[in-house]
Amino acid sequence: MVKRTRRFLSSRGVRKFRRNRSAMVALGVIGLYFLLTVWIVATTVVDSIGNKVDALDLSGRPLLGLLLPEMTQARVASNELPGFGLEQGPRKRLEHSRFWYDLATKTMTAIDQIDPASGTTPESILEANAVDARGFIADPEEARAIYSRLDEAFDRLGALNSVDVKLAEVRGEIDRLRTQAEELGELDAKVAALLPVVASEQGLEAEDLLDADPADARDELEDARTALAAAAAAAGIDADDVDADASPELRELAGRVAKLDRLAELAQARVDIENRRELLGFALEDIGSLSASAAGVIEEVGLDAAPIRSLDLDPMAESATVLLDAALEPFTPLAELVDGPLWDAAVTESLLVIAREKSGELTGLIGGQVDRIEPIVAELFPKPVGFEGFMYDVKLLLGTDNQGRSILVRGLYAGKVAIQVGFLTALVAVIFGSLLGAAAAFFGGWVDHAVIWLYSTLSSVPHLVLLVVLSFMFFGTPLQGTLVPLYAAFMLTFWIGPCRVIRGETLKIKELEYVQAATAIGFDRLYILVRHVIPNTSHLMFINFSLLFIGAIKSEVILTFLGLGLAAGTGSSWGTMIAQSKAQVAGEFFWQIGSATFFMFVLVLAFNILTDALQDAFDPKHVS
Amino acid sequence: MWAYVVRRLLYNIPVYLGIILVVMLALRVNDPVTAYLGKNASQEQIELKRVSFGLDRPFVEQYGSFLWRLVTFNFEERSWETEQPVGEIIGSAIPPTMMITIPQLVLTATLSICVGLISAFFRGRPADKVLVFLAVLGMSISYLVYIVMGQYFGAFWLNEKLGGELFAIQGYDTRLSEPGFWATSLPTALHSWVTYCALPVLIGVIVAMGYDTRFYRAVMVEESTKDYISTAMAKGVGKRRIMFVHMLKNAMIPIITRVMITLPFIITGSILAEYYFNIPGMGATLLQAINAKDFPIVQTFTALFAALFIISNILTDVLYALVDPRVRLQ
Numbered sequence: 001m002v003k004r005t006r007r008f009l010s011s012r013g014v015r016k017f018r019r020n021r022s023a024m025v026a027l028g029v030i031g032l033y034f035l036l037t038v039w040i041v042a043t044t045v046v047d048s049i050g051n052k053v054d055a056l057d058l059s060g061r062p063l064l065g066l067l068l069p070e071m072t073q074a075r076v077a078s079n080e081l082p083g084f085g086l087e088q089g090p091r092k093r094l095e096h097s098r099f100w101y102d103l104a105t106k107t108m109t110a111i112d113q114i115d116p117a118s119g120t121t122p123e124s125i126l127e128a129n130a131v132d133a134r135g136f137i138a139d140p141e142e143a144r145a146i147y148s149r150l151d152e153a154f155d156r157l158g159a160l161n162s163v164d165v166k167l168a169e170v171r172g173e174i175d176r177l178r179t180q181a182e183e184l185g186e187l188d189a190k191v192a193a194l195l196p197v198v199a200s201e202q203g204l205e206a207e208d209l210l211d212a213d214p215a216d217a218r219d220e221l222e223d224a225r226t227a228l229a230a231a232a233a234a235a236g237i238d239a240d241d242v243d244a245d246a247s248p249e250l251r252e253l254a255g256r257v258a259k260l261d262r263l264a265e266l267a268q269a270r271v272d273i274e275n276r277r278e279l280l281g282f283a284l285e286d287i288g289s290l291s292a293s294a295a296g297v298i299e300e301v302g303l304d305a306a307p308i309r310s311l312d313l314d315p316m317a318e319s320a321t322v323l324l325d326a327a328l329e330p331f332t333p334l335a336e337l338v339d340g341p342l343w344d345a346a347v348t349e350s351l352l353v354i355a356r357e358k359s360g361e362l363t364g365l366i367g368g369q370v371d372r373i374e375p376i377v378a379e380l381f382p383k384p385v386g387f388e389g390f391m392y393d394v395k396l397l398l399g400t401d402n403q404g405r406s407i408l409v410r411g412l413y414a415g416k417v418a419i420q421v422g423f424l425t426a427l428v429a430v431i432f433g434s435l436l437g438a439a440a441a442f443f444g445g446w447v448d449h450a451v452i453w454l455y456s457t458l459s460s461v462p463h464l465v466l467l468v469v470l471s472f473m474f475f476g477t478p479l480q481g482t483l484v485p486l487y488a489a490f491m492l493t494f495w496i497g498p499c500r501v502i503r504g505e506t507l508k509i510k511e512l513e514y515v516q517a518a519t520a521i522g523f524d525r526l527y528i529l530v531r532h533v534i535p536n537t538s539h540l541m542f543i544n545f546s547l548l549f550i551g552a553i554k555s556e557v558i559l560t561f562l563g564l565g566l567a568a569g570t571g572s573s574w575g576t577m578i579a580q581s582k583a584q585v586a587g588e589f590f591w592q593i594g595s596a597t598f599f600m601f602v603l604v605l606a607f608n609i610l611t612d613a614l615q616d617a618f619d620p621k622h623v624s
Numbered sequence: 625m626w627a628y629v630v631r632r633l634l635y636n637i638p639v640y641l642g643i644i645l646v647v648m649l650a651l652r653v654n655d656p657v658t659a660y661l662g663k664n665a666s667q668e669q670i671e672l673k674r675v676s677f678g679l680d681r682p683f684v685e686q687y688g689s690f691l692w693r694l695v696t697f698n699f700e701e702r703s704w705e706t707e708q709p710v711g712e713i714i715g716s717a718i719p720p721t722m723m724i725t726i727p728q729l730v731l732t733a734t735l736s737i738c739v740g741l742i743s744a745f746f747r748g749r750p751a752d753k754v755l756v757f758l759a760v761l762g763m764s765i766s767y768l769v770y771i772v773m774g775q776y777f778g779a780f781w782l783n784e785k786l787g788g789e790l791f792a793i794q795g796y797d798t799r800l801s802e803p804g805f806w807a808t809s810l811p812t813a814l815h816s817w818v819t820y821c822a823l824p825v826l827i828g829v830i831v832a833m834g835y836d837t838r839f840y841r842a843v844m845v846e847e848s849t850k851d852y853i854s855t856a857m858a859k860g861v862g863k864r865r866i867m868f869v870h871m872l873k874n875a876m877i878p879i880i881t882r883v884m885i886t887l888p889f890i891i892t893g894s895i896l897a898e899y900y901f902n903i904p905g906m907g908a909t910l911l912q913a914i915n916a917k918d919f920p921i922v923q924t925f926t927a928l929f930a931a932l933f934i935i936s937n938i939l940t941d942v943l944y945a946l947v948d949p950r951v952r953l954q
Contacts, residue, residue, distance in 0.1 A: 453638060453639060453642060454642075456636075456639045456937075457639050457642040457643050457646060458643075458646070459933075460639065460640075460643050460930045460933040460934055460937070461643060461647070461926060461929055461930050461933065464895055464896075465892070465895070465910065465926060465929055468895070468910075468911070468914055469647070469650055469651070469914070469922070469926060470650065473650055473651075473653045554766060554767075557766050557768060558766070558767065558768060558896065561768050561896075562895075562896075562899070562911065563915070574766075575768075578766070578768050578769065578772065581772070582772055585772055585773075585776045586776065586780065593769065593772060593773075597765060597766065597769045600766060601764050601765055604763075604764040604765075604766075605760065605761070605764040608760050608763060608764055609760065612760070
């Protein structure tokens with residue numbers, strides 16, 4: 001056995017493979033992932049035995065219990081914590097502190113509501129509400145004292161928050177104002193262009209057009225259009241194609257349609273302008289009142305409200321009144337109103353600048369408050385020390401996801417799931433496919449035809465569709481959401497690749513002399529197949545194993561992403577992590593998708609390099 | 625020649641029959657009616673639905689009638705969700721898919737062949753190594769990550785930087801499906817296409833290029849080891865001429881084969897890209913139908929996809945036979 005292995009390891013192909021340094025590194029990386037899998041499986045088994053025998057319970061242990069399945073669902077800290085202890089902006093830090101504050105509030109209320117008869121002590125409640133290794137300070141009295149300081153600090157924050165909201169409202173109103181003014185300008189221009197044309201066409205004065213009701217105009221337009229369409233159809237041409245060659249009646253009808261179209265447009269534009277003027281007026285009013293109340297709140301919080309107060313907002317109030325009146329007076333050129341002294345764009349712009357400035361100062365203030373809050377939180381929830389503290393920091397190394405679970409733990413556990421799925425699938429697929437392919441090629445005849453028919457059939461449906469349909473088969477059964485549908489789908493589809501390749505290779509080997517010699521000697525066909533032919537295709541089997549491994553991992557990720565693989569809440573996989581992180585990316589939180597991609601990327605890259613090296617070493621002509 | 629074509633056609637008929645058999649069986653393992661109506665449906669409702677769709681007939685009858693409907697292009701049966709005939713659904717789903725897959729196919733093929741050629745030309749030198757490395761890197765990142773990051777960086781982040789909308793995060797303009805729209809207002813149509821379809825196309829091209837470039841490079845490298853190349857070089861033919869006139873032509877056989885194999889993709893589309901970019905194409909419709917357990921659509925779509933694959937297989941075989949006389953004579 002040892003001698004055979006040694007002979008194998010020094011064969012030409014393997015020597016070439018060993019000389020390829022990047023391939024050896026890749027092999028090492030894959031080996032690490034396998035070790036990880038072994039570790040996880042070992043600790044899980046020991047833990048489940050330990051559930052029956054108390055001595056072996058691993059769930060509390062910092063290192064041994066790190067990668068148990070339940071640890072992938074356990075909350076470790078606040079949500080969306082960044083990795084490597086990086087600092088975030090004040091608002092995000094506030095969210096994290098708020099998480100601990102809410103936890104403390106809940107615990108204190110629970111302590112207040114202790115039923116004396118039940119026998120629970122404050123200490124036990126404090127202990128029960130710990131988050132992983134980080135829990136409350138032990139003494140309930142001290143905890144309460146620290147909690148009241150925290151409470152005060154958060155109250156002050158409440159005031160800061162309301163300022164934030166007010167300033168945001170002001171900025172929003174100013175933006176709305178700008179858009180409406182722009183739209184109004186465009187409508188005005190349209191009216192100015194259309195007015196003389198329509199007036200001359202309809203033979204009316206401009207003032208008479210004031211009362212044009214858009215609805216009436218549209219009805220007339222529709223009637224004219226129908227008439228035109230009917231006449232055009234009777235004449236046998238398309239309503240849009242009426243030109244100089246058509247009959248005079250048709251041309252007149254078409255002309256009438258065009259005029260009515262313009263009239264309708266004009267009437268509609270006038271009505272739109274009225275509405276917009278009103279909205280503009282309201283917006284100006286709102287800005288005036290909002291900025292006044294914002295100034296008040298800003299002063300409460302301690303920021304300097306003088307810049308806002310020093311702005312003279314009276315012109316804006318006047319503009320508002322004038323605009324609201326002008327809404328009822330049509331056709332007053334808006335240009336005069338907007339560019340003139342009534343509407344002072346400079347005032348709104350300065351307001352915007354001040355609002356932004358104050359927002360910035362507010363963020364600073366919030367930051368300052370958060371700086372005061374964080375030490376209090378650290379007092380109330382002291383960080384664990386020693387080895388436990390170290391392991392706790394390790395868990396937070398890649399941050400937490402949107403439910404506070406450790407991304408590192410989930411990413412590593414997902415590696416185990418991936419290796420498990422990849423290994424089993426690739427193994428079964430390669431063994432089954434190779435045996436089938438070799439048998440088909442070697443025995444020929446109806447066996448060959450049957451196998452070819454089988455794999456042509458299965459490969460004629462797009463790969464993903466077949467996987468999806470097969471997973472669909474398991475919907476509604478208790479097996480949905482476990483790995484079983486995945487295994488079934490993969491094993492039914494992945495054997496086709498190796499089958500084809502091994503069949504091709506066997507067809508070639510069948511004609512070689514040593515096979516003919518073996519046949520001449522009188523060996524049984526099956527014996528020749530198993531003892532001579534299949535071992536000579538084994539290099540292709542390895543290459544295909546490697547390829548299928550990657551294929552299985554990638555397909556598992558995609559299927560889970562589509563909702564057909566592992567359900568969320570039972571262990572974790574890279575697919576679930578990527579799926580859950582889609583929402584976080586919009587909030588610029590890249591840790592979850594980055595970690596999942598990184599772990600997967602390293603493994604897949606290693607396998608790709610390995611496959612290339614195997615092909616270079618064993619199959620230079622790239623048969624597979 | 626024609627004998628070959630006829631042989632291939634006849635050969636593929638039992639294959640297609642087999643596929644329909646497999647698909648129909650697979651979809652009936654879990655009773656489709658109960659899966660659709662849910663657990664709270666009354667026995668009456670289940671029976672009604674079953675009879676109305678003919679699911680109470682023996683399987684052989686169902687198989688036969690489904691085959692007959694397929695062969696006569698009868699797509700009248702109605703979806704369970706939306707009551708639209710399946711034919712209509714297919715008709716409205718194909719144009720969006722083609723808006724994405726056709727440009728994707730053309731771009732991928734052109735770019736990969738060029739990059740493969742360059743890589744083979746500079747074989748062993750830094751340029752080649754860098755290109756191959758990039759291809760392997762590209763292959764090792766999941767398609768999903770490209771989609772999520774593409775949506776974030778290509779659409780969301782880029783729009784903020786540019787202050788306007790260059791690529792839409794999701795969505796599709798139904799006007800793009802009408803040829804009339806393209807005929808009358810080409811600039812608007814192009815602008816709309818760029819907004820909604822350019823990003824999925826780009827992502828698809830980047831993902832596919834990793835695999836294709838390696839394949840085409842391998843094909844070119846294999847050609848370059850042949851004897852006629854060394855003869856040409858000994859004769860003194862310039863390297864450029866060798867690459868583009870001699871090698872490329874002979875390498876076209878596997879290249880064309882590979883491109884032909886991806887032809888059904890034009891109609892079946894990319895399920896993932898359509899799903900996440902909210903483009904109402906064939907793949908997205910199929911996925912929605914599966915999630916809604918809408919049996920008629922799933923069955924017909926799968927049968928259609930399979931038919932397309934078989935047809936493209938036949939076409940590939942025929943084209944291969946046309947281009948490579950050695951195959952014909954088998």
